[in-house]
Amino acid sequence: MSNRRPRLRPQAPSGVQYSLRHGAAEVVIAEVGATLRSYRDGSTEIVSSFPLSDMAPSASGQVLAPWPNRLAGGAYEFHGKTVTVPIDDPRHKAAIHGLARWRPWSLIAAAQNRVALELTLLATPAYPFALTLEIDYHLSRHGLTVTSTAINVGDEACPFGIGFHPYFAVGVSVDDMELHLGAEHYAEVNKDLTPTGRDVAVAGSDRDFTTPKPIGATKLDTTYSDLLRNEAGRAVVELNDRWRGRSTAIWMDEQFTCVQVFTGDTISSDVRRRKAIAVEPMTCPPNAFNSGTDLIVLEPGQRWSGQWGITPSEGERHG
Numbered sequence: 001m002s003n004r005r006p007r008l009r010p011q012a013p014s015g016v017q018y019s020l021r022h023g024a025a026e027v028v029i030a031e032v033g034a035t036l037r038s039y040r041d042g043s044t045e046i047v048s049s050f051p052l053s054d055m056a057p058s059a060s061g062q063v064l065a066p067w068p069n070r071l072a073g074g075a076y077e078f079h080g081k082t083v084t085v086p087i088d089d090p091r092h093k094a095a096i097h098g099l100a101r102w103r104p105w106s107l108i109a110a111a112q113n114r115v116a117l118e119l120t121l122l123a124t125p126a127y128p129f130a131l132t133l134e135i136d137y138h139l140s141r142h143g144l145t146v147t148s149t150a151i152n153v154g155d156e157a158c159p160f161g162i163g164f165h166p167y168f169a170v171g172v173s174v175d176d177m178e179l180h181l182g183a184e185h186y187a188e189v190n191k192d193l194t195p196t197g198r199d200v201a202v203a204g205s206d207r208d209f210t211t212p213k214p215i216g217a218t219k220l221d222t223t224y225s226d227l228l229r230n231e232a233g234r235a236v237v238e239l240n241d242r243w244r245g246r247s248t249a250i251w252m253d254e255q256f257t258c259v260q261v262f263t264g265d266t267i268s269s270d271v272r273r274r275k276a277i278a279v280e281p282m283t284c285p286p287n288a289f290n291s292g293t294d295l296i297v298l299e300p301g302q303r304w305s306g307q308w309g310i311t312p313s314e315g316e317r318h319g
Contacts, residue, residue, distance in 0.1 A: 013055045015104050018115040020139040027139050033101040034117040034135045036061035036166055039144060039310065046248060046312055048167040048276035058267050059165040059278075062101040065133055065150070066121065068163025069223070069260060069286035070094035072194040076289035078159050085126040092192040097165070099127055105135070113139045120153065130154030131298070133162075143311035150305075152298035159289055160296045163260070163282035164308065168239055168248055174263045174274040178240040180212035181261065182228030187285055189223075194287050199225060212240060215277075219265045223285045225258040235259070237279050247313040252281040255306030257294045260286075281308040 015031030024042040028049075029035065035056050038049035050060050074087040074095040085095040105117035116136040123130055134149040152158050170177045185199035186207050202208045206218050210228070227235035233254045240247040252259065260280035283306065284294040296304055 012052045014052070016107075017052070018107070018110065018117075020113050020115060020137060022113045022139045022141065025139060027137060027144055029115050029117070029137050030056075030061075031104050031107075031117070032056075033062040033103065034105045034119070035063070035101070036137070036144075036146075036164070039166075041312060044246070044312075045169040046310065048169045056101070058167075058264070059097055059101065060167050062097065062165050063133070063135060063148075064097040064163035064165055064280075064282070065100045065161070066127060066129075066131055066159070067098045067161045067289055068280070068282045068284065070096050070193060071289055072192065072287045076159075078289070079157065081128070083126065083128060092194075094192065094194070095126075097163075099124075100133060108134065109136075123154070127158075129156070129158035131158055131160065143309055145307060145309040147307050148305065149303060150296075150298065151303045152300055155300050157297055157299050160298050160304065161282070161284040161288050161294075162306070163280050165278055165280050166250075166310070167264075167276035167278045168250075170239070170275065170277055171241060171244065174215050174277050175217060176214060176241070176243060177277060178212050178214050178242055179209045179261070179277075180238040180240065181209040181224060181259070182235065183210070183224035183259070184226035184228070185224070187223040187225065189286075193221065195223065195285055195291065195293075197291065212238065215263065218263070220261045220263045221266070222262075223258055223260050223282075225285065227252075227257070227259065229254070237261070239277065239279070245313075249311040249313075250279045250281070250308070251311065252308035253306055255304070256281040256283055256308055258282050258285050 018029045020027040028038045030037045039047035074085045089096040105119045109116040120132045132151045136147040138145045187195040188198040234251045237250045262278040288295045
């Protein structure tokens, strides 16, 4: 018997890639972080992608759980228990975007236009609970629908929030993109980008996009809340590229109570800085584990589910 080890093929940093197709549209989901790595329709890039040889830059396409955005000071208290979390955003003294985005997720179902991935977070010092997450991506003629499920598989209640971090391709510059976002308030933040607890009225501010208008020079890293919803209970954010006749709608159901919009001004790489815009559906605002705002508490065995999605314009879908 030979003692030689089998030669292993190089593995992409984001792991196995799952391709979904419907007509001319293709979505690629990566194993690590259940990441939405790309979404194209023919030659049109809808979601800003990243190379297979790279890790997801600036949280691109990642699932943010069991909390989205920043957790101030890398600590929280839940049911009398104080928990500390490694700080991975030292500039703002925070733990950012949860614990699931760098972990490999397991495949639980796949078809030509659908893939479902699962991850169980067992108890750690940063999250001493047991939580199973399932993400189902479904590509259809209506665009991409993302269904999230969380199940408390432990024996005590656990805090929970989830968000998603897709960047949308905007061509040359964010400045020329027209944004339409119906919301009544945005969160005031301190120097570390932690909400102060004060919600500011959108009306009359430079963050007011209730009527569609170009983003221009406005810098956004902003949490919008009190979202305006249609008859189906969906909040919709629209990105319109008037110059090329393209538009994309990002919708979210009532489980997603707020949305973060980020124009990428603080991204270190000029490849993405103000050249892609993140629209991030979130079930709670930043620092919810401390503030309690919109925090979901799951009892043992309790299941939660929510949906959001991406709908390109007719012109894009037929590209």
